[in-house]
Amino acid sequence: MPNANGPVSQFLRHNFRHFNAAALIDATDGYVRHLDKGGKMLVTLAGAMSTAELGISLAEMIRQDKVHAISCTGANLEEDLFNLVAHDAYERVPHYRTLSIKEEEALLQRHMNRVTDTCIPEAEAMRRLEKVVLEEWMAADAAGERYFPHEFYYRILRAGKLEQYYQIDPKDSWMIAAAEKNLPIVTPGWEDSTTGNMYASHVITGEVKNVHTVRSGIEYMVWLADWYTSLTAEHSLGFFQIGGGIAGDFPICVVPMLHQDLQRENVPLWGYFCQISEATTSYGGYSGAPPNEKITWGKLGGETPMYVIESDASIVAPLMFALILNQ
Known part of the structure; x- marks a missing residue:
């Protein structure tokens, strides 16, 4: 087990002894094992x-080789970069629960897109990123080249095309850490993100001639199948799920696809599973199925270490990462 070297780790091990707090410790220890x-x-x-x-803690996890691949929504992919280049123009709305319709409309008129208690400024964040990513889309399109969504962002970051706009410490950007490591990423359903919508608009206008210049979700699954097969020939692969939805549902299905659809033998199941979600697993909710149900779908095995922490991931994940990093 990790030593409780740092003050955060010492606090957690002393105080987190029961219920979801204890589940956090157990799941963290299982991650480290x-x-x-x-x-x-x-x-x-x-x-x-x-x-x-989350980049504040996730980036360090990536740098210290505690994370070896990421599956995320298109929103998480782009919003790390939005924060990177427009942080100073963000606005926090602590009283978001009591906003009136008129107050919401006023935010719209100011082009402030609200995510819970945080407003993302369209001009400084979205349009600033759109300018540089459009250049990459058009260049690849003209050259007859095709890349995955995250690969376009990696190209932008490595070329330094956004550096003049950085408004946070780059070490707090998980996308920068991922680009430096060339971390494998899959982004299922990228099409419903802000930049996915932008891409569709530029295909419609004809600025991007080939709609397939950005590679698709099915191609992500094909890639993931090859990567999973290759990696698990030598290493067990664990699954650490923050929230529910497509970011988790998509990659976990690669195992039953390899077994049931491709009829391949000797494909290892996921070697560890943990889910953090504030939603209780039930009746097709956003939480997804509980771990034991995943056994019936050929995703996890009876011996797989399985954990569920029913709590707010924005609180739980940084604490787990701090414990894993002995902070």
Whole structure:
């Protein structure tokens, strides 16, 4: 088990002894055991974790090789970059629960897109990123090249095309850390993100001639199947799910697809599973199925270490990461 070297780790191990608090400790210890045995970890990001600035802790997890792949929504992919280049223009709305319709309309008129208690400024964030990513889309399109959504962002970051706009410490951007590591990423359903909508608009206007210049979700699954098969030939792969939705549902299905649809034998199941969600798993909710139900779908096995923490991921995930990093 990790030593409680830092003050955060010491506090957690002393105080988190029961209920969801104890589940947090157990799941963290299971994560570390998995890595200590030579295992690797895929982390999934649902919701708006990038706007919640999870990058502050996730980036360090990536740098220290505690995360080996990410599956995330298109929103999380782009919102880390929005925060990177427009943080100073963001506005926090602590009283978001009591906003009137007129107050919501006033935010719209100011082009402030609200995510819970945080407003993302359209001009400084979305349009600033659109300018540079459109250049990459058009250049690839003209050259007959095709890339995944995250690969376009990696190209932008590595070329330094956004550096003049940085408004946070780059070490707090998980996308920068991922680009530096060339971390594998899958982004299912990218089409429903802000930049996905932008891309569709530029296909409609004809600025991008080939709609397939940005590679698709099915191609992500094909890639994931090959990567999973190759990696698990030598390492067990764990599954750390933040929230529910497509970010988790998409990648976890690669195992039953390999088994049931491709009829391949000797494909390892996921070697660890943890889900953080404030939604109780039930009746097709956003939480997804509980771990034991996943056994019946050929995703997890009876011996797979399984954990569920029913709490707010914006609180729980940074604490777990701090404990894993002995902070």
